[in-house]
Amino acid sequence: MNTVKTTLNKVANPAHILEVGMGFWASKTLLTAIKLEVFTLLGDNLLHGEEIRTRLQLHERGFYDFMDTLVTLQFLQRERIGYSSFYENTEETALFLDKNKPSYIGGILEMANDRLYKFWGDLEEALRTGKPQNEVKYTGKPVFEAIYTQPEVLQQFMNGMAGVQKGNFAALAEKFPFEQYRSLADIGGANALLSISVATQHPHLQITSLDLPPVEPIALKNVEKAGLTHQITVSSLDMMSQDFPKAEVITMGNILHDWGVADKKKLIQKAYDALPENGALVVIENIIDDERRHNAFGLMMSLNMLIETEGGFDYTLAEFNQWAIGAGFRSTAKIHLTGPASAVVAYK
Structure with a gap:
């Protein structure tokens, strides 16, 4: 029993289970961003958060949580924070998720x-x-x-x-x-x-x-x-x-x-x-x-x-x-x- 406890304390970690089990959260966040054409709107530009929200006609509630989730998932980059935020594509999303580029895989x-x-x-x-x-x-x-x-x-x-x-x-x-x-x-x-x-x-x-x-x-x-x-x-x-x-x-x-x-x-x-x-x-x-x-x-x-x-x-x-x-x-x-x-x- 002690051996099992020691092994669990050293090795066992529920992070992977939770990441995969709740993986649909991340998946749907990315799929929704593609559907809304967030990455196409940004293109090769750095845009203010409020400009993005206005142009996509999104409600203010949840908007910055949505955008910052894309940042934490490494699909966007951000300067500043909150209502002062500016966002831009990563190298990968600019290349593969901008509809205006022939490399689009979305x-x-x-x-x-x-x-x-x-x-x-x-x-x-x-x-x-x-x-x-x-x-x-x-x-x-x-x-x-x-x-x-x-x-x-x-x-x-x-x-x-x-x-x-x-x-x-x-x-x-x-x-x-x-x-x-x-x-x-x-x-x-x-x-x-x-x-x-x-x-x-x-x-x-x-x-x-x-x-x-x-x-x-x-x-x-x-x-x-x-x-x-x-x-x-x-x-x-x-x-x-x-x-x-x-x-x-x-x-x-x-x-x-x-x-x-x-x-x-x-x-x-x-x-x-x-x-x-x-x-x-x-x-x-x-x-x-x-x-x-x-x-x-x-x-x-x-x-x-x-x-x-x-x-x-x-x-x-x-x-x-x-x-x-x-x-x-x-x-x-x-x-x-x-x-x-x-x-x-x-x-x-």
């Missing part, structure tokens, strides 16, 4: 605020039932059907995916040897961001970005804006019912984790059948480490798939290797991209 966080936050409130029910807790729970429609039939929700979803994947796709374009190949088909290409990122660095590649018909106009607009219509073709594809087009490289960004094991295997097999000998399937996900001890974001993304899909989940390289070898691929490899994200590659 789209995924806007979606988290407007969609995911309330759905995650039903995580317990998801764990008990194994059923999605998103739009399908209320409409009976599969999640992508529900999203794709609402233009505003679809645009927010596309913006969210673009923000979180931009760095990963740029890293992939640098790290994967695309110079060895001549053609690429991006399955589930969404707004064509992966295609644009790769095409910009590898002008010799001919690329096709494929997704469901409602997404095609969004992708085409982005390709045109990038001036890459000579290199990127935008087309429609129902990945589950149609064959994949022939290409030397097939990519899937955040696609496989949407599906259960049987459908994952089906998509990998489709890719194998469409690739030539020495072709490559490249899958970008938050790949969970094989020991399932380190990539907390990947594991929580898998929980998000529980919330969002009928059977989806994130996975390890070992699991991907098993599915890919089973489809006929000769070998697999993992390429770290940014943060918790990696590309797993299957070579034919």
Whole structure:
């Protein structure tokens, strides 16, 4: 007993439990600041607190608690205190949370605020039932059907995916040897961001970005804006019912984790059948480490798939290797991209 008490006195500390258990306080503070466009308003400027409050049309009660919480969470910097306060962005929030900059990644966080936050409130029910807790729970429609039939929700979803994947796709374009190949088909290409990122660095590649018909106009607009219509073709594809087009490289960004094991295997097999000998399937996900001890974001993304899909989940390289070898691929490899994200590659 004395040994236990001594150990507790020296080691045990409830701080981490409280920080995570009440973590939704910090999360909602940041998400609300993004929703209110606090970081966009500040931009590269130092603004007086009252100017910020007036321009955002916020009540005086709680305003300085809100702003100073953002300071303590290291999302803002402050000079002076109270009604004399001036605020400015940190280097990170100025770069990544100002909507006026191309480096903005807040789209995924806007979606988290407007969609995911309330759905995650039903995580317990998801764990008990194994059923999605998103739009399908209320409409009976599969999640992508529900999203794709609402233009505003679809645009927010596309913006969210673009923000979180931009760095990963740029890293992939640098790290994967695309110079060895001549053609690429991006399955589930969404707004064509992966295609644009790769095409910009590898002008010799001919690329096709494929997704469901409602997404095609969004992708085409982005390709045109990038001036890459000579290199990127935008087309429609129902990945589950149609064959994949022939290409030397097939990519899937955040696609496989949407599906259960049987459908994952089906998509990998489709890719194998469409690739030539020495072709490559490249899958970008938050790949969970094989020991399932380190990539907390990947594991929580898998929980998000529980919330969002009928059977989806994130996975390890070992699991991907098993599915890919089973489809006929000769070998697999993992390429770290940014943060918790990696590309797993299957070579034919």
